[in-house]
Amino acid sequence: MILRRVYDESLAQASYFVACPQTHQAILFDPARDIDRYLKDAAHAGFTITAVAETHLHADFLSGMNAFAAKHPVTAYVSGLGVLPKWVTTGPFHPEARVVKVCEGDEFSVGTLRFRVRHTPGHTTESISYEVLNVDGHPQLLVSGDFLFAGDVGRPDLGFLTSGGMTVDQAAERLRNSLEMLDDLPGDTMILPGHGAGSACGKLICRLPRTTMGIERVINRPLRSKDDAQEFARVLLRDQPDPPPYFGRVKKANEEGAAIIDKLPQPRELSPAEFAATACDPHCVIVDTRPWAQFLDKHWPGSISAGFDPYFGPTVANYVEPGDEVIILAEADKVESVVRLLSRVGIDSVVGFISPKSFDKVADEPCWQDRIDEISPGRANECVCGGKIQVVDVRSKQEFEAGHLVSAAHIPFIQLPARIGELDKNRDVLVYCRSGNRSARAGAYLARHGFKVMNMRGGYWPYAGRGFATE
Numbered sequence: 001m002i003l004r005r006v007y008d009e010s011l012a013q014a015s016y017f018v019a020c021p022q023t024h025q026a027i028l029f030d031p032a033r034d035i036d037r038y039l040k041d042a043a044h045a046g047f048t049i050t051a052v053a054e055t056h057l058h059a060d061f062l063s064g065m066n067a068f069a070a071k072h073p074v075t076a077y078v079s080g081l082g083v084l085p086k087w088v089t090t091g092p093f094h095p096e097a098r099v100v101k102v103c104e105g106d107e108f109s110v111g112t113l114r115f116r117v118r119h120t121p122g123h124t125t126e127s128i129s130y131e132v133l134n135v136d137g138h139p140q141l142l143v144s145g146d147f148l149f150a151g152d153v154g155r156p157d158l159g160f161l162t163s164g165g166m167t168v169d170q171a172a173e174r175l176r177n178s179l180e181m182l183d184d185l186p187g188d189t190m191i192l193p194g195h196g197a198g199s200a201c202g203k204l205i206c207r208l209p210r211t212t213m214g215i216e217r218v219i220n221r222p223l224r225s226k227d228d229a230q231e232f233a234r235v236l237l238r239d240q241p242d243p244p245p246y247f248g249r250v251k252k253a254n255e256e257g258a259a260i261i262d263k264l265p266q267p268r269e270l271s272p273a274e275f276a277a278t279a280c281d282p283h284c285v286i287v288d289t290r291p292w293a294q295f296l297d298k299h300w301p302g303s304i305s306a307g308f309d310p311y312f313g314p315t316v317a318n319y320v321e322p323g324d325e326v327i328i329l330a331e332a333d334k335v336e337s338v339v340r341l342l343s344r345v346g347i348d349s350v351v352g353f354i355s356p357k358s359f360d361k362v363a364d365e366p367c368w369q370d371r372i373d374e375i376s377p378g379r380a381n382e383c384v385c386g387g388k389i390q391v392v393d394v395r396s397k398q399e400f401e402a403g404h405l406v407s408a409a410h411i412p413f414i415q416l417p418a419r420i421g422e423l424d425k426n427r428d429v430l431v432y433c434r435s436g437n438r439s440a441r442a443g444a445y446l447a448r449h450g451f452k453v454m455n456m457r458g459g460y461w462p463y464a465g466r467g468f469a470t471e
Contacts, residue, residue, distance in 0.1 A: 001018060001019070001020070001021065001113060001132065001141075002017070002018070002019035002020075002021055002026070002045070002047065003016065003017070003018055003019075003141075003192075004016070004017040004019070004041070004045065005192070005209060005210070006037070006038065006041065007196070007209070008032065008061075008344070009310045010310055010311070010312050010313040010314075010341045010344075011032075011060055011061050011195075011199065011313055011314070011344065011345075012195050012196045012197060012198040012199035012205075012310070013030075013032065013060065013061055013194065013195055013196075013199065014030070014192070014193065014194055014195065014196065014209075015028060015029060015030050015031050015032065015038070016028070016029045016030070016143060016192050017029075017038075017041070017042065017045075017047075017049075018110070018113060018132060018141075018143075019045070019047045019110075019111075020047075020110060020111025020112050020113050022111060022112050023111035023112065024046060024047040024048060024111075025047065025048055025050045025051075025110050025111040026042060026047040026048065026049050026050065026051075026110070027049075027050070027051040027052065027053055027110045027113075027115070028042075028049050028051070028052045028053070028068075029052075029053050029054075029055065029130065029143045029145075029192075030053075030054055030055055030058070030063075030143075030145060030194055031052055031063065031064035031065065031068065032061050032062065032063065032064050032344050033061070033062040033063065033064045033067065033258050033261070033343060033344055034064065034261075034264065034340055034343055034344060035064040035067050035068055035071075036263070036264075038064070039072075049068070049072070049074060050073075050074060050075065050110060051074055051075045051076070051077065051108075051110050052064075052065055052068045052069075052074050052075075052076050052077070053076070053077040053078075053130060053143075054076075054077070054078050054079070055079075055127060055128055055129060055130070055143065055144070055145025055146065055147070055194060056079065056123065056124045056126055056127040056128070056145055056146060056147075057082075057083075057085060057124060057126065057251060057254050057255060058146075058250070058251070058254055059158055059201070059243070059247040059248075059250055059251040059254075060199065060200060060201055060244075060247060060250065060314070060345075061250065061313075061344045061345060062250060062253055062254060062258040062343075062344055062345070062346050063254050063258055064258075065078065065085075065087075066085070066087040066257040066258060066260065067258070067260045067261075068097075069087075069091075069093050069094065069097045069099060070091065070092045070093060070094060070097070070260055071094055071260070072094055072097065073094055073095075073096030073097055074094075074097055075097070075098050075099075075100055075108075076097065076098070076099045076100065077100050077102050077108065078099060078100070078101055078102070079101070079102065079103075079119075079126040079127070079128045080101030080102055080103050081103055081104070081119050081121070081125070081126045081128065082121075082124065082125040082126025083125070083126065083255070084101070085254060085255050085256070085257055086255060086256050086257055087256070087257025088101070090257070102117045102128065103117065103119065104117060104118065104119040104128075105117065107133075113132060114132070114133040114137070115130050115131065115132055115133065116130070116131040116133055116139070117129075117130060117131075118130075118131060118142075118181070119178075120144070120145075120147040120148075120178040120181070121166075121171075121174045121175070121178060122147065122153070122154065122156055122171050122172070122174045122175020122176070122177075122178050122179075123145075123146045123147055123153070123154025123155065123156060123158065123171070123175065123201070124146075124154075124158065125166055125174075127145060127146065127147050127154070127178075128145070129142050129143060129144045129145060129147055129148070130142070130143040138186075139185060139186075139189055140189060140190065141189065141190045141191075141192065142185065142189055142190070142191050142192065142213075143192045144191050144192065144193050144194065145193075145194040146193075146194045146195060146201045146202075147175075147178060148179075148182075148191060148193060148216065148220075148223075149193040149194075149195060149196075149202045149205045149206075150191070150193055150196070150205060150206045150207075150208035150209075150210070150211040150215075150216070150219075150220075151204060151205055151206035151208070151211075151216075151219050151220055151221075152202040152203055152204045152205045152206070152220065152222065153175060153179065153202065153220070153222045153223065153236070154175070154201060154202060155201060155202060155203060155240060155243075156168055156171035156172045156174075156175050156236060156237070157171070157237075157240055157243065158243060158247065158251075168237065169233070172232070172233045172236050172237060173229065173233075175222075175236070176226050176229060176232045176233075179222070179223055179226040180226055180227075182213065182223075185213045186213065187212060187213050187214030187217065188212055188213075188214060189212060189213045190210060190211075190212055191210065191211045191212060191213060191216065192210055193205075193210070193211070196209065198310060198311075200241070200243065200244050200247075200314070203239070203240060203241065204221075206219070221235055222235055222236050239397055239398050239401075241396050241397055241398075241412070242397070242412060242414075242415055244314055244317070244318055244414045245318050245414065245415065245417060245418050246314065246317035246318050246345060246346075249317075249322075249346060250317075250345065250346055253346055258346070259348070261343065261348070264336070264339050264340055264343060265339055265343070265348060265350050266339075267327075267328065267335065267339065267350045267351060267352045267353050268352055268353075269332065269352070269353055269354065269355070269358075270327070270352040270353065270354045270358070271358065272354070272358050272359070272361040272362045272363075274352070275327065275352070275354045275358070275359070275362060276362055276363065278327060278351065278352060279300055279327060281325070283323060283324060283325055284324070284325045284326075284327060284351070285302070285303075285304060285320055285324045285325070285326055285327070286299075286300045286302065286303040286304065286326075286327050286328075286329055287303070287304050287306055287316055287320070287326055287327070287328050287329065287338075287342075288300070288303040288304065288305050288306065288329040288444075289306060289307060289308040289312070289328065289329060289330040289334065289338065290307075290329060290330075290356055291307060292305060292307065292436070292437070292440045294356070295440070295444065296372060296374055298359075298360070298364065299444075300329075300359075300362075301447075301448070302447075302448035303329070303444060303448065304316065304319050304320070304441070304444060304445060304448070305440055305441050305443075305444035306319075306441060307437070308330065308334060308337075308338065312338075312341055313341040313342065313344060313345045314345065314414070315414075315441055316342060316345070316347065317342075317345035317346065317347065318414045318417060319417055319441075319445055320347055321417070324349065325349045325350075325351045326342070326347060326349055326350045326351065327350075327351060327352050327353060327354065328350060328352075328353040328354075329353070329354055329355075329356065329359055330353060330355070330356075331355055331356065332353070332355055335353045338353075372443050372444065372447050372453045372454070372455055373453070373454045373455070374454075374455050374457050375430075375454045375455070375456060375457060376456075376457055376458075377456060377457070377458060377462045377463040377466055377468065378466070380405075380430055380432070380454070380456045380463060381463065381466075381468040383428075383430055383454065384405055384406060384407070384430070384468075384469075388427070388428070389427060389428045389429065389430050389454075390409065390423055390424060390427050390428070390429045390430070391405050391406075391407055391408040391409065391429075391430045391432075392408065392409050392411055392423070392429055392430070392431045392432075392442070393405065393408040393409065393410050393411070393432060393433070393460075394411060394412055394413035394416065394431055394432070394433050394438050394439050394442045395410075395412065395433050395434055395438065395460070396412060397410070397412070399433075399434060399460070403460070403464060403470050403471070404460070404470060404471055405432065405460070405463065405468075405470060405471070406469050406470065406471055408432075408471075409422070409423075411442075413433065413438040413439070413441060413442040416442050416445055416446070417445065420445075420446070420449060423446070423451065425449075425450055425451055428451075428452045428453070428454065429443075429446055429451050429452065429453050429454070430453075430454045430456060431443045431446070431453060431454070431455055431456070432455070432456035432459055432460055432463070433459050433460070434459045434460055434461065435458070435459040436455060436456065436457055436458055436459050439455050439456065439459070440455055443455045
């Protein structure tokens, strides 16, 4: 058996190739929308993708299942245990492609490799996992999707995003039952989870790229508490962060079938004059990937500050709204990667890009209007004590509950677009997070909407460490 992990740092998401060394046929689990990279990887490794499979309907990225079925002679395995995505019945399909709906206990082969399906609901109703069987018919590997992670399990509160979804309590109990059904797996069974640390599909996912049932029985607290229903629900549901707002849009798109793209958009480079003319369109949004210090020095009014880091895709997905047209401010050699990441979260309307060097030649006049002040913890304390500003903590629920500035409103930065109406435009806003990174993005978004913003340099702990009052 040949096993290959394809990992997307920007979404903390893993797809997996499992290939037969005799026939060089491969199955690909949980492909994302931009399927060209998988085809390239498979060709380079010398095997052919003859099957694709999905563990559940994803909320954090657009699936490539329907693109494979439309363009290539593959067998596509999807869960038959919940609401079927519409593309399964409507197509389009390659003449030699077929879609197979699988349920608990179903088996199939790829080359000489044998697979068996487990129904593992809880994260979603239709969630399934795939066992890879050894020659004796026993599982040696489990592709667990968003059901079982390294150190955690899939969050049970996303049912409201899905047609035919579950309540949180129902999902938690079904997830516990699914975990109980793993008692028969040997401790050396390898687990291939769908996400790594940083994904919003779990709460406390650790950084192991793969794990085993034996390891999880030691480190995975929800799994360890599965025999006590009340304790399990308490462990699972406590401090569960709010789901990112873009999840609902992506989940709906995957139910319909993500729009198939033959190739990634190739935005043209804009001159300084072209950029200024295009950026003045009210439907146009600038995604500025430069470091925060450069953004502060000069930026286009209304820009979204989104450094090209592991949180780039979700950040932009949460802040770009339907109907927006996007201009990227990035180095030319980064544009393709930026476009690819945006495509995975459903943002295709990229109309152009400008390099930082060219942007420096754009006239300064339009760029002063939404200046964001970067202030020290000491200056922030003076503002708080003065009582004339709004203080917004954009960290997670757990971080906020561990300590926060006096009178701070808690609005996690990914929730800000949906909750901006809670703030008063007539009062200055002080934003902060742990380090200044998330608050920088939140501050840029607030400035885009007409707020006068101050970002606290260094974040919460330098403030608390100086002995200033906190709650």
